[in-house]
Amino acid sequence: DIQMTQSPSALSASVGGRVTITCRASQKTSNYLSWYQQKPGKAPKLLIYGASRLRGGVPSRFSGSGSGTHFTLTIINLQPEDFATYYCQQRWTFGQGTKVEI
């Protein structure tokens, strides 16, 4: 089974700052890599699919890139509402999550 490894598991950032989260696959995958945001007590929310396609309504400060085994989620100009946990997903496998804290 494919494994998805996210790094870091947690990070601290500031409002207005920039963060990059990495997701590595244990073997070469399709570019059908998605990113989700989850806030406490809420369901995950789709941000990006197809590695780099922004879901409608998601702010453009979120972006995704990568291919093969290495994918990244970048958030620029961090807003207070962006402090959450982020997960990558490739078909049936999720990464373990990255908590973005102030």
Next chain:
Amino acid sequence: QVQLIQSGAEVKKPGASVKVSCRVSGYSLTELSVHWVRQTPGKGLEWLGGFEPVDGKTIYAEKFQGRITMTEDTSRDTASMFLRGLTPEDTAVYYCATFIWAMDYFDNWGQGTLVTVSS
């Protein structure tokens, strides 16, 4: 706009079974592929299974084969997940979500159902 509305929290004893329901509104269930994902503090997000429209069958994660059943009542636009032989390790929040097969992502999610297994 698809909305998924799940049934309420459950408390079960070890060895029992649980049923979690997911009602779809805004679309017909026949137009969607509903899947189930659970979340535990220890193992994060874990896919359980869901509907595969090409073959018209339900597929299950190997780990849960024989212990899980997913059904759909299209007349009520409701999907259900039955999990048997519960252990404390099944304590989790269970989500239903629509899966987009064209690009392999979970589009819309239910609000989650907490299932607690405790003696």
